[in-house]
Amino acid sequence: MKFVDNVKADVTADIVYMMCPMHLLKLDEMMKKIEKGQILEIMTDYDGALEDIPQWCEKTGNEFIGIHEDEDYFKFYVRKLV
Amino acid sequence: MRCYLDHVATNPLDPQVFDAMLPYFKEEFGNPLSIYDLGIKARTAIENAREQVGKLINSKPSNIIFTSSGAEANNLALRGLAMAKQSTGKHVLVSKVEHHSILNSARVLEKSGFAVTYLPVDKYGVVDPDVVKSSITKETILVSITHASSEIGSIEPIKEISKITKQKKILLHTDAVATCGNIPVDVNDLDVDALSIAAHQFYGPKGAGALYVREGVRIVPLIYGGIQEGGRRAGTENVPAIVGMGKAAEIAMQRMSDRIAHCQRLRDRIIESILKIPNVYLTGHPENRLPHHASFVVEFIEGEAMLLMLAMKGIYAASGSACSSRALKSSPVLLSLGVQTALAQGSIVFTLGQGNTDAEIDYLLDEFPKVISRLREMSPFAKGWQQGS
The missing domain is CATH 3.90.1150.10 (Aspartate Aminotransferase, domain 1)
Structure with a gap:
């Protein structure tokens, strides 16, 4: 897992306390809304996202930048490539 | 006579509301999550109702979570907001004139380790904003005061209370079940973070309620399962009831x-x-x-x-x-x-x-x-x- 600090996101989606599969649905929804090259930050406390979000990026051809652990949730950073 | x-x-159902609901009991019975046209029609109907209910309280549609009742909306607000904020404090304020769906939810929070202060009221059942202010501690995360008690009818000074909670960065919920649809309710004017509504209080159907939650406010769901209501309230939607609630909201605004x-x-x-x-x-x-x-x-x-x-x-x-x-x-x-x-x-x-x-x-x-x-x-x-x- 890639841990990152100080990533500047263009758009943030806060889905803390939302369970599976909201992390994937929100990711898909937000990625459709942003421009190529922009960075999406997803805040979630759902552990399954640790596996699912990098896999989703690999499958769809987008860049998984990494995660940042914040208090009791994670911040995932994804750059839109396609 | x-x-x-x-x-x-409860109120009798408005005949126009009944007419609007009817197709969703019969030919338009699809599950809103289904990707084919029957599902899309049901989903579109729910989103239309979300817009109608949003307009009634001057909210963005996306801030409306449909529930099964006003009581569920109150439970979701009190327990869901308190649970979401518990890392910053575990103290909640409610008034003594709240509905049982708030008072009993508060008691459940107490059993889970929260401290709850039950605020007194004056002889008219009105909460004094100064008492709210003086009851706030460093641990306070949430205040819930009814907009009006259905038992005594007094309207509470929510706008004044929201000035205090905003300044202290504490969440404010109001139970607007008795008011919403009956008198003007504007979430931005009241400046609340969450607000409960029940459709059958304004000629809509029973079994339909909603919780308004301001954008950016986190809430822990009461019901887990599917992705309905953005994951905030799982369970296949009661489409006819939601459609009826939307129609009732539209009529309430007009009349x-x-x-x-x-x-x-x-x-x-x-x-x-x-x-x-x-x-x-x-x-x-x-x-x-x-x-x-x-x-x-x-x-x-x-x-x-x-x-x-x-x-x-x-x-x-x-x-x-x-x-x-x-x-x-x-x-x-x-x-x-x-x-x-x-x-x-x-x-x-x-x-x-x-x-x-x-x-x-x-x-x-x-x-x-x-x-x-x-x-x-x-x-x-x-x-x-x-x-x-």
Whole structure:
């Protein structure tokens, strides 16, 4: 897992306390809304996202930048490539 | 004559609402999550209703979470918001005139390690914003005060309270079940973070409610499962009820001022006339109250007896909250106003609707004094009073 600090996101989606599969649905929804090259930050406390979000990026051809652990949730950073 | 004066218990469904709901019981029965046209139609209908309900309270549609009732919305607000904020503090403020869906949720929070302060009210059942302010501690994360109590009708100073909670960065929820659809409710004007609504309070169907949650406010769901309501409330949606709620909201916006004028006039007739009966007192605020709400305590007799005798005449009213009435308990709301236990037993609440007529009110005002006289004749408590001692 890639841990990152100080990533500047263009758009943030806060889905803390939302369970599976909201992390994937929100990711898909937000990625459709942003421009190529922009960075999406997803805040979630759902552990399954640790596996699912990098896999989703690999499958769809987008860049998984990494995660940042914040208090009791994670911040995932994804750059839109396609 | 049948005279229904219990509109805070529930309202009859507006025929236009029924017509709007009907197709979703029959041909448009699809699951809103299905990707084919039947599902899309159901999903579109829900999103349309979300827009209609949003407009009623001046909210973005995306901030509306549909629930099964006002009680569920209150549970979700109190427990969901408190759980989401518990890492910053575990103290919650509620008033003593809240509905049981708030008070019992608060008790559940207490069992989970939260501290709850039950705020006192004045003799009209109104919370003092200064008391809210002085009750806030470093641990306070959430304040929940009803917009108006359905038992006494007093409208609470939510706007003033929100100024305090905003300054202290504390969440504010209001239970607007009794007000929303009946008087103007604007979430931005009130400046609340969450607000509960029930459709059957404004001629919509039972089984449909909503919780407004301001954008950016986190909430822990009560029901886990699917992705309905953005993951905030799982379970296949009650599409006809949600459609009905949306339609009822649209109609409420169109007719609100007429409904208020109509009900207020009849309410004032009731209050003026009933207060002429000896030893009957108005409960709640004399002016700043729901336009369709007239509530009293009648000395020396019990509310239950009045209800039964009125029902025999075809007049339907309430005595305190439905829950207290069934449990034959003195209303905690009335006791919090400082009403003596014996007097609180004589609670009676008349709540009006758009269908009530002057002829019905004439009938009530003719029959109700007779009911009181008859019951006082039988009451052992009334004897001393009747003899003037």
